[in-house]
Amino acid sequence: MSGGATHVASGKVREIYSLDEQTLVLAASDRISTFDVVLPTPIPDKGRVLTGLSAFWFGRTREIVPNHLLGLGADGRTMSCRRLQMLPVEFVVRGYLAGSGWKDYRDSGEVCGHPLPVGLQESSRLPEPIVTPATKAAEGHDENIEEARAAELCGERTYSEARAAALELYGFGSKHADACGIVLADTKFEFGIAPDGGVVLGDEAMTPDSSRFWPADAYVPGRPQPSFDKQFVRDWCERTGWNKEAPGPELPAEVVEGTRARYVEAFERLTGVGFEEYVARPEVVL
Numbered sequence: 001m002s003g004g005a006t007h008v009a010s011g012k013v014r015e016i017y018s019l020d021e022q023t024l025v026l027a028a029s030d031r032i033s034t035f036d037v038v039l040p041t042p043i044p045d046k047g048r049v050l051t052g053l054s055a056f057w058f059g060r061t062r063e064i065v066p067n068h069l070l071g072l073g074a075d076g077r078t079m080s081c082r083r084l085q086m087l088p089v090e091f092v093v094r095g096y097l098a099g100s101g102w103k104d105y106r107d108s109g110e111v112c113g114h115p116l117p118v119g120l121q122e123s124s125r126l127p128e129p130i131v132t133p134a135t136k137a138a139e140g141h142d143e144n145i146e147e148a149r150a151a152e153l154c155g156e157r158t159y160s161e162a163r164a165a166a167l168e169l170y171g172f173g174s175k176h177a178d179a180c181g182i183v184l185a186d187t188k189f190e191f192g193i194a195p196d197g198g199v200v201l202g203d204e205a206m207t208p209d210s211s212r213f214w215p216a217d218a219y220v221p222g223r224p225q226p227s228f229d230k231q232f233v234r235d236w237c238e239r240t241g242w243n244k245e246a247p248g249p250e251l252p253a254e255v256v257e258g259t260r261a262r263y264v265e266a267f268e269r270l271t272g273v274g275f276e277e278y279v280a281r282p283e284v285v286l
């Protein structure tokens with residue numbers, strides 16, 4: 001990062017910089033993680049795809065809830081944003097039963113206190129989307145919590161406002177994605193409070209790193225679904241016999257190229273913008 005920005009935090013595949021008291025810069029790298037391990041081989045343009053997709057959704061959902069986006073960097077991989085007081089919970093919205101949601105349902109018949117119908121399968125579509133909040137763990141896995149606990153942590157009124165926004169955002173995004181042949185199975189939102197006290201959508205929005213994207217044409221409930229973006233990487237890693245502990249394997253060129261193509265395909269299907277147009281002028285997605 002250039003010109004007086006100071007690094008404030010690193011995620012597994014992203015960085016945050018401070019520009020001034022009110023402004024942060026989020027930078028999405030080309031790093032990829034699988035089975036919870038960041039691999040040594042980057043996927044070229046992954047950071048631009050994720051930044052461009054987030055910006056696309058931010059531009060189209062402002063009427064649902066205001067968001068933190070101020071502007072896109074000319075490189076297409078950074079966004080400047082309003083600094084918020086982030087809420088201590090993540091708002092996961094699930095339209096399908098996958099991951100920890102499926103495991104919790106299989107073990108108890110419910111997910112984060114939501115009783116669900118008997119007889120659902122892995123990857124089943126839910127009768128209606130549910131919010132399954134989680135606390136942010138500094139290291140390791142986020143912990144699912146009941147909505148009553150999330151409301152205590154956020155304050156009742158703030159929780160119900162953010163929860164309603166999360167459901168509306170997911171409804172908008174999943175309907176749009178369906179029309180593009182992508183199942184948005186679930187997604188995680190993070191909200192913060194602006195200086196004026198309002199609830200604002202922060203972080204990234206409805207990207208493949210914060211969501212499960214499934215190819216609609218391969219959807220078959222009763223088993224795990226292939227990932228729209230990471231399936232080549234996962235399949236290749238499985239075939240190497242890697243034990244899933246760090247360090248991960250270096251990826252061969254054909255896996256890198258195939259994976260890059262899937263990210264670009266998701267971007268182009270969802271935004272309707274050619275990826276090269278985005279690279280030339282990132283604001284075209286707004």
Ligand code: Q0Z
Binds near residue numbers: 068
């Ligand atoms: C987002 C994260 C990343 C590591 C803090 N608008 C905001 N105001 C205040 N804080 C944040 C935001 Cl987005 C904020 N994260 C998540 C992002 C690297 C962690 F790029 N943490």
